[in-house]
Amino acid sequence: MSKSEAHESRALRARRRKKEEIDRLGLEPYVLELELNGYTVVPPEVTGVTEVEVDELTDLLLKKSEALVGCEFTIDDGAAAELDFGNYPGTLELISGAKPSQFQLMQLCTFDRAFRNLAVNPVSNVLMRHLIGWNEARFSSHNCFIKWQGDGYGELLGLHCDQGGVPMPWGRHSLTANCNWCLTEYTLDNGAFACVPGSHLRHSHPVLPAAVSEAIPVECPKGSLIAFHGQLWHGAYPRKSPGLRVTIANYYRHMSIAPQDDIPNHFPRELAEDCKDPKLFKRMAGFGNPYQSQVLPVPRVVR
Numbered sequence: 001m002s003k004s005e006a007h008e009s010r011a012l013r014a015r016r017r018k019k020e021e022i023d024r025l026g027l028e029p030y031v032l033e034l035e036l037n038g039y040t041v042v043p044p045e046v047t048g049v050t051e052v053e054v055d056e057l058t059d060l061l062l063k064k065s066e067a068l069v070g071c072e073f074t075i076d077d078g079a080a081a082e083l084d085f086g087n088y089p090g091t092l093e094l095i096s097g098a099k100p101s102q103f104q105l106m107q108l109c110t111f112d113r114a115f116r117n118l119a120v121n122p123v124s125n126v127l128m129r130h131l132i133g134w135n136e137a138r139f140s141s142h143n144c145f146i147k148w149q150g151d152g153y154g155e156l157l158g159l160h161c162d163q164g165g166v167p168m169p170w171g172r173h174s175l176t177a178n179c180n181w182c183l184t185e186y187t188l189d190n191g192a193f194a195c196v197p198g199s200h201l202r203h204s205h206p207v208l209p210a211a212v213s214e215a216i217p218v219e220c221p222k223g224s225l226i227a228f229h230g231q232l233w234h235g236a237y238p239r240k241s242p243g244l245r246v247t248i249a250n251y252y253r254h255m256s257i258a259p260q261d262d263i264p265n266h267f268p269r270e271l272a273e274d275c276k277d278p279k280l281f282k283r284m285a286g287f288g289n290p291y292q293s294q295v296l297p298v299p300r301v302v303r
Contacts, residue, residue, distance in 0.1 A: 057183055145247045156235075191245045
């Protein structure tokens with residue numbers, strides 16, 4: 001078999017495997033929405049993530065927040081004390097000059113097995129591998145957003161593309177993609193995800209402020225998954241109601257793109273074994289890259 005034939009066979013096997021998994025999990029309607037709109041909302045009855053699991057994840061994140069910030073957090077009431085970032089200007093808040101009203105927790109998969117189980121959820125991984133490439137998709141980072149009542153990202157909604165760090169021109173391929181797990185209900189008043197449907201087909205950064213008028217809120221029940229293309233124009237609406245919006249953002253990348261979190265080199269290997277699907281976790285983590293150590297064979301002298 002020639003190299004070109006071997007490569008074609010590998011590509012065909014990947015295509016066949018992807019179709020089998022999409023069919024097995026009943027994901028064709030969600031794949032179609034990803035292609036047309038650049039995002040899709042998958043209900044918990046399809047992802048298989050139960051309310052008990054969502055509550056466990058939420059409780060772990062609230063306890064971690066308390067440990068880092070120094071006060072109790074509840075979904076209904078938010079922080080038990082007044083919070084102040086000092087002079088920290090935020091990240092996307094910089095676009096509008098709004099005062100930050102959220103913080104992030106990083107490296108979730110080091111916290112607890114529950115987060116590693118979520119990272120290998122079959123539905124989210126099939127959707128991400130569909131967008132990025134069945135063999136090429138990898139983890140980039142596992143983060144959480146804790147958001148409370150405030151100005152959010154300001155009038156411009158923080159609209160951006162996750163793939164924005166990749167030099168242009170972009171093709172139709174998604175070089176990054178995102179899974180937002182909504183651990184609380186998403187409504188407009190609760191600070192819902194904002195996006196411009198179909199904007200991933202423009203292959204460009206958002207044109208501001210014009211893009212704001214095109215944005216819509218993505219409202220969905222607690223436990224839903226919002227999966228979206230790396231070129232989708234998206235952000236979030238400010239939270240107007242008391243309490244917290246809690247989101248897990250499991251972010252993926254093409255293997256040619258550097259990860260946000262250097263998972264291949266620094267994630268503890270023993271933790272990767274402690275989840276529902278260690279084989280998938282290790283694959284998506286990018287362990288075993290032959291260029292990270294001398295793992296490829298070398299010839300020996302014939303004597």
